Amino acid sequence: MRIAQVAPLFETVPPGAYGGTERIIATLCNYLVGLGHDVTLFAAAGSVTSARLVESRACGLRDDSAPRVSATAAHLAMLDDVCMQQAKFDVIHCHLSHFLHFPLFADFAAKTLTTPHGRLDYADLPTALGHWPDMPMNSISLSQRRPLLQANWVANIYHGIPVDLYAPAPLNKTDNGPQYLAFMGRFSRDKRADRAIAIAAAAGLPLKLAAKIDEEDRAWFRQEIEPHFDGNRVEYIGEISESEKPQFLGNAAALLFPIDWPEPFGLVVIEAMAHGTPSIVWRNGAMAEIIDEGLSGFVVDSMAQAIATVPLALALDRAKVRQCFERRFDAARMVDEYVATYQDLLRTDRPVSAVL
Structure with missing residues (x-):
């Protein structure tokens, strides 16, 4: 054709x-x-x-x-x-x-x-x-x-x-597994990085954020997100390239995707899956269609549920998360x-x- x-x-x-x-x-x-x-x-x-x-x-x-x-x-x-x-x-x-x-x-x-x-x-x-x-x-x-x-x-x-674009690599981790949560996307009200910060704090895990800042979101970012950066518990690593995703997503304990808008798809969630990394996502837009509940992650409706789900996500079999990606995406x-x-x-x- x-x-x-x-x-x-x-x-x-x-x-x-x-x-x-x-x-x-x-x-x-x-x-x-x-x-x-x-x-x-x-x-x-x-x-x-x-x-x-x-x-x-x-x-x-x-x-x-x-x-x-x-x-x-x-x-x-x-x-x-x-x-x-x-x-x-x-x-x-x-x-x-x-x-x-x-x-x-x-x-x-x-x-x-x-x-x-x-x-x-x-x-x-x-x-x-x-x-x-x-x-x-x-x-x-x-x-x-x-x-x-x-x-x-x-x-x-x-x-x-492509199934060969990303692959679960040997993790740079302690004996207890990956020790940080990840947020990747844009710093906007819709993407709700503020929720990710609060979830990580309540779960007692560091959070690493890789995100873009559009000009229309800069004021909100400076007021709601930037004050939390300390380089330790909440670390901003900037907007990352394709070559940096394997380390960022592959070494994360879980991806936080706490969106507050009708997400049409959510590509970052299947990118995390490809690395064997489970996701905790809000029940908005396509998320219930993308996540295999209890296999590739969890779909939640509230902050309390998200916080309670963190240890469940960390216990998921990362090989099975990858299998969900290969089978569906x-x-x-x-x-x-x-x-x-x-x-x-x-x-x-x-x-x-x-x-x-």
Whole structure:
């Protein structure tokens, strides 16, 4: 198949550090090429891929030193380029979340697939969707669909990462096992690093935090998180690269994922699984779908339950945690499901969306 992958322009594909969406797109492109498909990636310059790269912007929006940038203008320019070349492709797979491409892709909707990677509980999305109800969409968890059950969902495909990308390594540990809890992600109100700090303190274990700070979260970070850093019981190690994850996640006793928002997937949780590290997660968004309760971690509803669950998580068999990852979140499974979905699109005579 001739497949176009259309990435958001905020980061390169894959990202230098933080960026789950771009990491999934990179994996998808490389695997599809490995299967013999003709793949074109529309993405920011600096992206590294085995697909044919169309550089849709000089750099990722978040890396641009210009005083002001327009994400809307950048994405519209890229999408217009895709439209002009659409006849070259059998399938156009777009990874933008807020339907900006729908009016541009409406005339060839039947050969498109949209995978939104973000939350979908925005007030304006149902009205927008009503103008293009037939656009084929794929969810990354069943919970992600709930605000937009009326969408034309054609598949639900959980993320996957290569099974050989991470591996449980011999742990740098004492006889009692790993001795710190881990938090990885962004310092935002949604991700709730403050909860992680309180859980670790109550459990009597050190906490190491590897996280990105977006500018809009900086004030909250300085007020609620930074005062707890002491380099000992609460240690901030910065935003980490791919090569640093094995040591950080592999040597952790457990990952804390105490989110306070409808997480569409939660890539860091399966990254922890790949290292054999269990997770303690809040019952929000996709978490109950991702965690095998009592095998790869625990899903909790309160601070008290999270604290009580720490020793249970530490007692889990790390080999079985890794087995949960291999059984459910292998990138090869993800790519096979996308290929099957593409083939279904090509076999199905779907109506073309029109503005109502």
